[in-house]
Amino acid sequence: MPRETLHATDLETKAINTIRFLSADAVEAAQSGHPGAPMGLAPVAYTLWTRHLRHSPEHPGWPNRDRFVLSAGHASMLLYSLLHLSGYDLSLDEIKHFRQWGSKTPGHPEAHLTSGVETTTGPLGQGFANGVGMAFAERLLADEFNTPDHPVVDHYTYALCSDGDLMEGISQEAASLAGHHDLGKLVYLYDDNEITIDGDTDLTFTEDVAGRFEAYDWHVSRVDDANDLDAVDAAIEEAKAVTDQPSLIVVKSHIGYGSPNKQDTAAAHGAPLGEEEVRLTKDALGWPTDETFHVPEGVYDHVQQAVSDGAEQKAAWDDLMEDYEEAHPERAAEYRRWLHREPGEGWEAAVPTFDPDESLATRKASGLTLNELAPEVGYLIGGSADLTGSNKTDVPGRSDFQPDNPGGRYFRFGVREHAMAGAMNGMALHGGIQPYGGTFLIFSDYLRPSLRLSALMEQPVVYVFTHDSIGIGEDGPTHQPVEHLMALRAIPNLTLLRPADANETAEAWKVAVQNTEGPTALALTRQTLPVFDREEVTPARGVGRGAYVLRPTEGTPDVLLIGSGSEVQHALAAARTLADDGIEAQVVSMPSWELFDDQSETYQHKVLPPEVTARVSIEAGVTQGWERYVGPDGACIGVDRFGASAPGEVVMEKYGITAEHVAEQARQLVA
Known part of the structure; x- marks a missing residue:
């Protein structure tokens, strides 16, 4: 078994091994879970969290915190161990009840459940795309609200991703998009452990990952030993210094590190090590073998330095905000409204009404409504997956969000429906933006996993689905959705609206703006429809x-x-x-x-x-x-x-x- 030297103090080594064995013990107690990745990645995550990540365990929702995404959500015990040791509201009892009914430590991290979890991950590649959306939000909000003396939005987005994440198509869509946008505050660490559930990655995954990301215009660096804290630290510092490219740090690690019989094998990936193997691993790493969930003396004090550090960073930001509010009261008030997604007073009056002598497609009515609504609800920002003219999602006066125009409020996601939805989730999770994105209803299949997570996380994402039936005609059955309305209705927490005319469409947008407890999907026609005579029938507010x-x-x-x-x-x-x-x-x-x-x-x-x-x-x-x-x-x-x-x-x-x-x-x- 390869044994690398930890470039760390004794206390750091104890903290890292605490993360390893809290993870192994929790999986063993649950008789379910993934011990291997937390054991291999513990030094990497420890270095990021203690030397770089700006966060406040006492104020997990602090707007200017760095975001940390565990895209490899199956390694959830890595994150739970870090949250517990850092001082978040996650007790040791919760660790002991990993994957049990009612616990705050479910099998994969859930953002709406556990303090300090930024996004719900587990379906591989989703966290990767979420992080891109968070970086989008940071850049846009910084351009919108920062002044030279008041950088109130100024943070990084970090993620840990796995071989599986980088195999998934959504990560490739999102990586291409991030590279195009030169997202310099996006830093991803790739756990290159060469193991998946089925065995060695050589079975299916022999590409040059670093070369692929370089082709995406990412800055790529390598760390040959995950246990070399100084090398990991230096690579993160190097990535942070690259301001015009997202960064991928390829880290060679050993899944199930320390396990005499299961390190570097698929057996360490998705199942408990076994009681005897856990004992042997503890013995190999000099850990007490006669107790579980052991936290050595001094480790809490060491890792919970994050509490005082975070409180100081949060207090400094509060002081900055106080100065900002004094110097720029109107801009500061608008920033607060965006953070809380509070539309300006009288915003509903901007929603248009349509005359009954008109006939227009509901997609067109949606576009006309959005044109009037968006200026009144500034944080309602989005775009389309290369179907702008068809979806009617652009807004006059809004320019494109581009590398040379970070204040642009229209997103051109390209033919990347899945990444669009994953990035929108990240934008919503970041806060300060209510994202919307358009495509054809038929292509809701391409983004459904992300839409499902919008609903699971109760995020106010707006999906604009046009061309909603066989009425689109000549494009034929490949583009005519028949099962999609019912498939969307099957998703809990999703509100689907299929308006019958232009005035119902305008009302549907009101519903979407006010729906803060989950996503909204609008199903809209390509074909022209009559506007009903509202003097004879019930008004559309129904x-x-x-x-x-x-x-x-x-x-x-x-x-x-x-x-x-x-x-x-x-x-x-x-x-x-x-x-x-x-x-x-x-x-x-x-x-x-x-x-x-x-x-x-x-x-x-x-x-x-x-x-x-x-x-x-x-x-x-x-x-x-x-x-x-x-x-x-x-x-x-x-x-x-x-x-x-x-x-x-x-x-x-x-x-x-x-x-x-x-x-x-x-x-x-x-x-």
């Missing part, structure tokens, strides 16, 4: 309640017609046809299942009277799920197969998404 009566009846209706998005127009037309037959149809626009399900039973029964069992749902997507609203006696009109290439109105007609078909279904139900 969007905020998820569903509302768009066309009421004088008495109890004979049938309910329930639609979303572009199909609501067909429900209205069908209701007028049915009226000629003496059938009273109440039309319900239901842009959001999630919002409607949150309403009181009284309101739900007002919109969908329980005594009316004749019900028809209309949505140009799979019908699965609509039975919850139409019940056993109702009918679902939708698209339970892939689309076809033809003009949009032809495809809709061939698939039965028409007023005539809706009316016929209603007649059959009330016959």
Whole structure:
């Protein structure tokens, strides 16, 4: 077994081995987890946290702290050990209850659960992209608010990433984007231990990683021995001095370091070492073998220097902010509003209304709304994945965020949907920005893992999904989403809105801005839709309640017609046809299942009277799920197969998404 020399004091060696064995003991107690990476990376993480990372355990949300991302989230015990020893609100009992019900030490780090965890990681590559988004946010906010005498936004983003992270496509998308933007305050340490779950990386991963990142225009350096603290320290210092490139430090480490039989093997990766192997490892590294979760005398005092250091750094920033507020009161107040995502007074008045004599696609209505809304909600910043003209996500007067224009407020993410979403999560997690990003609804599949994490972390990211149905026509089934609305509705904490006309679209943007407890997805049409005559029907503010009566009846209706998005127009037309037959149809626009399900039973029964069992749902997507609203006696009109290439109105007609078909279904139900 290779044995490297620790370039460290005895106390540093004790602290590093404490991290190793807290990790090994916790995994052993849980009989589940990944001990190898924490044992190999302990010296690297220790060096970063004690010599470079500016953070305050007593004030984990301090806005100008450095961000630390454990992209290799399976190494969670490394982070938990650091948080515990540094003085964060994470007790030794929590370490002992690793991966247990109700603990703050889940199997992979969760940002909304554990103090000091910046982002939820584990799905490999996500943390890599999150860090890029954090660096975006730091640069943009610094340009927006800093003055020469008041650098109130000035910090680094660090990450530890693994072989697995760098295999994932999202990391490659994000690395390319970071290199283009010259993100000099982004420093990543790559754990080059040459082991994955299946065995040696040579099985699948023989590329020149350093060469790839150099091609991405990253600054790349190497540390040959993860245990050489001075070399790690010097590499981080070198990276920080490079201001016009992100940095990757390739660190050679030994997974399961110290284990006589499992070091440098896949056996140390994703399973407990075993009681006997833990004992042998402790013996090999001079650690007490007769106790678990051992923290030697002096280690707490040593590592918890972060508490006093962080308090001093936070206090200095507080003083700087006080001076800033005195010198630039309006700018400082705006910075505070951005940090808390508080829109300016009267912002809702900026949201436009549209006349019923207009006809326009909801994607266009979204763009027009965003044009008026964004200047009033300055922190609402985003872009598109190379579909700006189609998504209508640009804002007049906003320039592009580019290396030579760090104050630009429009992001061109390129054809990188997954990295866009991962970076948006990082921007939201950083604070001070509510990001939005556009692509076609069909490509929500490309970014779904990041969107799912937006929801898991309860981050207020806005997804602008256009071209939302078979109505896009000629592009054909590859670009026509049919299952995607239902797939998005299956994600907890995600609010999906599919507005039926321009005014509902404007209201949907209001919902998105005010939704601070999770992501919002807007599903918008390419095709032109009529703007409903609001003198005859209920105003669009019912969007905020998820569903509302768009066309009421004088008495109890004979049938309910329930639609979303572009199909609501067909429900209205069908209701007028049915009226000629003496059938009273109440039309319900239901842009959001999630919002409607949150309403009181009284309101739900007002919109969908329980005594009316004749019900028809209309949505140009799979019908699965609509039975919850139409019940056993109702009918679902939708698209339970892939689309076809033809003009949009032809495809809709061939698939039965028409007023005539809706009316016929209603007649059959009330016959």
